[in-house]
């Protein structure tokens with residue numbers, strides 16, 4: 001019987017898992033797996049457990065927010081590529097951007113069924129100055145919008161809630177001077193926002209990044225917004241944000257890349273998969289092509 005390790009963060013997403021844990025265990029074990037269940041006890045505990053024990057399993061399922069998925073992926077990267085078991089993901093965090101992109105259902109029980117029914121698909125992983133990220137590294141204005149928007153407001157207002165939160169930040173926008181080395185070009189300009197992503201959805205909003213996103217094409221999408229030069233530019237930028245078509249605007253530097261080097265005379269604060277990513281003046285971001293396999297029922 002194939003062996004599955006199920007690692008979960010009991011505190012993630014307001015401890016939502018406690019209502020469905022038995023059902024999830026039933027679904028996974030009736031799915032034909034010899035199941036080991038491991039609740040994480042502290043930050044990086046999931047990482048350490050999977051590093052020490054992961055190679056003994058045929059599948060590693062994990063449940064939690066982006067942080068838990070990130071620890072699981074990070075742990076598998078310590079193994080040789082051919083030894084990395086496929087990952088099943090049951091999202092329980094407050095933001096489910098990456099799960100949406102992977103076609104993983106919102107319901108935790110359905111996500112468990114998706115692991116049983118699905119097949120492993122190769123997926124690229126990002127490396128930011130030696131730190132793993134799964135789907136987005138971002139800096140600047142609006143970076144924290146999706147995380148700062150109150151859940152109650154999101155439930156009632158949906159997309160509008162993000163816009164209201166974003167509007168509040170317009171006056172705080174600070175341009176950041178950057179030198180960007182990408183695809184053989186050197187770009188020097190001031191930017192108010194930037195993200196390097198491998199997802200179709202950021203902050204719960206679809207279509208922000210544009211078309212042709214491939215999760216295992218070895219390329220991430222770079223979307224950097226230049227400093228608005230005048231009020232018209234700013235208005236265009238806000239319109240673009242509202243209509244989720246920022247990549248069409250001239251203020252946006254947009255391309256696909258497998259590696260980008262960025263320098264700034266000032267420290268830039270980054271967010272990696274929704275978690276604080278530290279302050280940096282030199283940033284090297286690289287794509288590790290098809291570094292892990294994620295189980296889903298849809299083609300990615």
Ligand SMILES: Nc1ncnc2c1ncn2[C@@H]1O[C@H](COP(=O)(O)OP(=O)(O)OP(=O)(O)O)[C@@H](O)[C@H]1O
Nearest residue numbers: 012013040041042043044064065066067068093094
């Ligand atoms: N038992 C635990 N107690 C405290 N922290 C934990 C525990 N288990 C895991 N963690 C850490 O908590 C952090 C957040 O975890 P996770 O991303 O799973 O949940 P979340 O914050 O609710 O999700 P999201 O960020 O998507 O809303 C991670 O860094 C993880 O390592």
